[in-house]
Amino acid sequence: MLDILLLLFLLLLSLALGERILCLIRIKTETFLEKAVFSIGLGLGVLACGVYLIGLLGLLYTWLIWLVTLVLAVLLGRDILSHLRSIWGKLSRPELPKLEKKNIFLVSILTFLSLHVIFNLIGALAPETIFDAIWYHLALPEMYLQNHKVFFVSYVDYAAFPRMMEMLYTLALALKGEALAKLIHFAMGVLIVLGIYSLSRRFFSKEVSLLAGAIFYCMQPVNMLSATAYIDLGLAFYELLAVYAFAVWLSSRERRWLLLSAVFLGFSLGIKHYAVLLLLVLVAGMLLDFLLTSRREGMGELIKNLAFLCLPAFLIVFPWYLDSYIKTGNPVYPLLNTLFGTGESWEKAMFASTSKEGWYHGHSLLEYFTLPWKFIEGEYEGWLSPLFLFLLPLTLLIREKPRMFKLSLVFGLLFYTVYFVIVPFYTLRYFLPGLPVLAVACAYVWERMSHFDRFLKGFCSGIVVVVLLANLGTLFFKSVSVLPVVAGLESREKYLADTLVWYDVNRYIRENLPASHKILVGGAPFFYYFDFNYVYGSGPQAASYEERARRLKEQGFTHILLLVGSIDKPEAARYFPLIYNRELPATVKSNATRGAKLYSIDVDQGAESMEYRAQSVERRDKRFFSKLLALRSKLTG
Amino acid sequence: MIAGKKFFPDGIRESRELLLLIRVIVFCWAVLLLASFLWSQLRFFAGRLQPFFNLFGIKL
Numbered sequence: 001m002l003d004i005l006l007l008l009f010l011l012l013l014s015l016a017l018g019e020r021i022l023c024l025i026r027i028k029t030e031t032f033l034e035k036a037v038f039s040i041g042l043g044l045g046v047l048a049c050g051v052y053l054i055g056l057l058g059l060l061y062t063w064l065i066w067l068v069t070l071v072l073a074v075l076l077g078r079d080i081l082s083h084l085r086s087i088w089g090k091l092s093r094p095e096l097p098k099l100e101k102k103n104i105f106l107v108s109i110l111t112f113l114s115l116h117v118i119f120n121l122i123g124a125l126a127p128e129t130i131f132d133a134i135w136y137h138l139a140l141p142e143m144y145l146q147n148h149k150v151f152f153v154s155y156v157d158y159a160a161f162p163r164m165m166e167m168l169y170t171l172a173l174a175l176k177g178e179a180l181a182k183l184i185h186f187a188m189g190v191l192i193v194l195g196i197y198s199l200s201r202r203f204f205s206k207e208v209s210l211l212a213g214a215i216f217y218c219m220q221p222v223n224m225l226s227a228t229a230y231i232d233l234g235l236a237f238y239e240l241l242a243v244y245a246f247a248v249w250l251s252s253r254e255r256r257w258l259l260l261s262a263v264f265l266g267f268s269l270g271i272k273h274y275a276v277l278l279l280l281v282l283v284a285g286m287l288l289d290f291l292l293t294s295r296r297e298g299m300g301e302l303i304k305n306l307a308f309l310c311l312p313a314f315l316i317v318f319p320w321y322l323d324s325y326i327k328t329g330n331p332v333y334p335l336l337n338t339l340f341g342t343g344e345s346w347e348k349a350m351f352a353s354t355s356k357e358g359w360y361h362g363h364s365l366l367e368y369f370t371l372p373w374k375f376i377e378g379e380y381e382g383w384l385s386p387l388f389l390f391l392l393p394l395t396l397l398i399r400e401k402p403r404m405f406k407l408s409l410v411f412g413l414l415f416y417t418v419y420f421v422i423v424p425f426y427t428l429r430y431f432l433p434g435l436p437v438l439a440v441a442c443a444y445v446w447e448r449m450s451h452f453d454r455f456l457k458g459f460c461s462g463i464v465v466v467v468l469l470a471n472l473g474t475l476f477f478k479s480v481s482v483l484p485v486v487a488g489l490e491s492r493e494k495y496l497a498d499t500l501v502w503y504d505v506n507r508y509i510r511e512n513l514p515a516s517h518k519i520l521v522g523g524a525p526f527f528y529y530f531d532f533n534y535v536y537g538s539g540p541q542a543a544s545y546e547e548r549a550r551r552l553k554e555q556g557f558t559h560i561l562l563l564v565g566s567i568d569k570p571e572a573a574r575y576f577p578l579i580y581n582r583e584l585p586a587t588v589k590s591n592a593t594r595g596a597k598l599y600s601i602d603v604d605q606g607a608e609s610m611e612y613r614a615q616s617v618e619r620r621d622k623r624f625f626s627k628l629l630a631l632r633s634k635l636t637g
Numbered sequence: 638m639i640a641g642k643k644f645f646p647d648g649i650r651e652s653r654e655l656l657l658l659i660r661v662i663v664f665c666w667a668v669l670l671l672a673s674f675l676w677s678q679l680r681f682f683a684g685r686l687q688p689f690f691n692l693f694g695i696k697l
Contacts, residue, residue: 220678376670377677386670393666397659453656456663463667470675474682 003125003179007187010171013072014043016079021046025256032086033198038260040191041241044184045267048167052319055150055170062145065174105461106207112468113214116223117190119472119479123227124186125179126482127492128528129499129590130228137229138181139527141170152327155536156527157346160333162320164270165231181229188233189226192240192436193217199244200440203404205447211464212443216436218468221382221428223475227482231271232429238268239278239433246282247407250289258308265309266316273332274430277422281414282309288410347424368420375428382428387467388435391442391460398448405444412438496529499589501582502563502596506531508580509598518556523564524594534561549575549603560599567599577602 018039022029029035050068054060073080128134136156140163144150153159165185172181193213200209216222225233245261248254265282268275283306290302321331330337334346375384395401395409415434423430446464449457484490497504502524509517509532519532520539527536540555542548552560560567560576567576580598 373673376674378681383674383678386674390667390670394663453660456660459660459663459667463671466671467674470678474678477682 003176003183004121006176006180007183009073010044010047010175010184011040011187012080012083013069013076014040014047015083016043016076017046017072018042018044019079020076025259027256027260030202031198032090033194034202036083037191037195037198038241038245041238041264041267044168045164045238045263045270047171048164048267048270051167051171052150052164055144055167056323058149060144060148060150060170060174062174065171069171069175105465106210108465109211109214109468112218112465112472113193113210115472116218116475119475120186120189120223120226122479122486123223123482124182125486126227127485127496128178128182128229129496129592130224130230131524131591133229134526134528134592135524136527137166137231138169138173138178140166141173141181142528144170145173156525157334160324160328160330161273162270162317164267164320165234168234169229178229182227185229185231185233186226188237189217189222192233192237195237195240195244196436196439199240199247199436200443202248203402204440204444208440208443208447210443211446212436212440214468215385215387215442215464216439218471219383219385219435220378220471220474221384221432223471223478224382225429225432227478230429232432235268235271235275236433236436238264238271239275240436242268242278242282243411243437246285247404250407251404255305255308258305259312262309262312263316266313268433269313269317270320273335274423275433277415277418278433279310279313280418280422281411284414284418285411350425368417371420371426372416374426375431380426380428384428384431384435385467385471387442387464388438390463391445392438394445394449394456394460395441397452397456398445400448400451402444405441408437408441408444412441500526500529500592500594501585502526502594503529504582505561505580505596505598512579513559517558519559519561519598520552520557521561521563523562524592526563526592526594545569545572545575546603549601552601553603557601559601562597562599563594567597575602576600 015036016039018041019035021042022035022039027038029038051060051065054064054068128138136158140153140156140159143153150163168184169181172178172184193216196213196216197209200212222233242261242264245257245264249257249261261282265275265279268278286302286305286309324333325331327333328342330340330342333340333342337343338345372384372389374380376386376389377383392409392412412434415437416431419431419434446457446460449460482495485492485495493503493507497507506529509519513532517533519534521530521534521536522538525536535557539557539560540548540551542551559579567573567578576599578597579600580596582596584593584595
């Protein structure tokens with residue numbers, strides 16, 4: 001509960017902070033919702049930059065972060081209170097659609113949407129169990145806070161990537177903990193829905209806007225991401241704001257909107273390199289607009305507009321590139337390593353290590369047309385809502401196509417094409433930022449179907465309900481499975497040991513190993529949950545196991561932990577006796593579920609392994625006798 | 638008449654056969670999409686939902 005209150009406090013603080021910036025660049029919004037969405041985006045961006053600056057100065061102390069946050073809250077106190085009153089006033093008198101026959105569909109959509117938000121909230125409150133989050137999205141902030149500075153962690157592949165979302169997670173970890181970090185990502189999903197609604201309301205009806213939000217939000221990838229501390233919903237939110245401001249600029253031609261779009265584009269680039277897709281799409285959009293409509297403005301205007309879009313965005317993301325360049329010699333490390341001479345090709349290594357055959361595509365024309373279908377079948381980390389493929393082709397049946405509808409279709413097509421050409425690993429979540437605008441187009445098609453054929457409109461409504469209901473069903477089961485740990489009926493330790501399996505090794509190490517242990521960890525890099533003294537990597541290599549064991553001992557290592565694979569050769573067992581073993585279970589609950597093998601390093605050939613064998617024999621005997629006792633009590637009634 | 642500007646106008650009821658054909662095509666398209674989507678989800682989640690069904694002692 002405290003986490004939720006803190007999240008609301010952070011959002012209010014961002015709203016007040018962002019509103020000041022909006023005033024500074026003299027942006028006039030049409031509605032309170034529009035102002036709120038843009039302000040929160042700006043505010044959170046500024047907070048992230050602030051944490052980054054504090055981290056670079058080596059002042060990442062919890063007390064300092066609390067102090068800065070509270071000082072900001074006091075300075076903006078009046079604005080925060082006034083927003084709080086205004087939001088409370090709106091929420092106490094909600095303008096819900098009336099429960100009439102014609103509105104039943106919309107009421108059910110609103111209900112589905114609300115249920116999705118509630119179930120996603122439950123997921124967000126559970127402990128983190130997804131791969132990338134415990135690898136680096138949460139692990140890096142934790143390391144920064146432990147060392148009181150933002151620094152380069154050489155053994156984390158993506159430690160030099162732009163980390164704006166990770167800065168927000170650093171703030172969350174400093175203020176409260178992991179749940180708050182996950183809630184920030186969850187909130188990004190809800191903010192996208194509000195952004196979609198607000199954007200759509202500028203040009204379309206309430207019904208279209210509500211349905212557009214539901215089509216985007218009630219989708220498996222959004223549900224999965226809402227319950228983790230990944231960064232993709234943050235990226236989608238900032239990209240939506242960039243597109244939103246760009247769309248307003250296209251209709252109003254006020255350059256300050258273009259500047260706002262550039263700011264959000266810069267934040268997007270500060271979250272993930274893939275935001276470059278949006279940069280290309282917006283530049284292409286600007287060129288298309290110039291060719292089709294505003295050629296009379298002249299080439300000078302076009303160059304000015306391009307500069308207004310690209311320069312501020314580049315200025316915002318520049319510190320991240322500079323940081324990476326100073327620490328690694330490559331502004332986009334580990335990408336383009338061969339170009340900057342900073343190591344072996346990361347791209348080649350990624351392709352080589354790809355376990356799924358066909359994950360990398362040859363970018364053929366056939367693939368271009370069949371990829372959306374594969375998204376629907378869930379081939380690339382999640383299922384795209386079939387509503388996109390169902391409703392978009394029905395555009396052919398609509399005659400009245402407003403400019404904004406056409407623009408959203410062009411945007412979707414451009415984004416898909418750029419995504420298809422540039423992204424080497426097709427993963428649905430990388431395409432997520434293209435979907436909010438397409439959801440608006442889908443919702444508009446649904447609305448216009450009544451002008452074409454009322455029967456088809458009813459049929460479309462039925463399909464929408466079926467898809468949302470199916471998604472709600474799977475989400476319900478997922479949420480129910482984490483409910484015990486969220487409600488406090490199950491301990492966090494037990495939940496993590498059951499879900500991740502390998503996590504139990506923390507307990508074993510705590511209970512059985514001396515405090516002076518030093519463990520060499522190989523395999524899955526789940527740094528966020530490593531609760532022991534470790535070094536990650538392959539360690540010193542040698543021609544024989546004996547030599548390797550000796551070298552490891554010389555470097556102070558006492559044990560080896562493998563979270564994938566094993567040292568299973570008989571001759572190795574003399575020097576690396578297995579002292580703890582958890583096998584991978586038949587049911588894998590998370591992509592971070594792994595078995596674990598802990599070996600001690602035994603240069604004296606077998607002293608520890610004898611001890612371990614003796615323990616395992618004792619355990620086996622105990623099991624045997626307990627079974628015997630159970631059998632006896634059963635027989636004697 | 639379904640040609641030129643009259644092609645796919647709003648309120649296409651002047652050609653009932655075409656309207657029926659479009660309805661059938663849309664219906665088939667929806668069935669194909671839904672079947673593909675739901676079937677792939679069912680295959681995937683059958684394994685993942687096991688912990689939930691374990692609560693009731695059901696093995697999928």
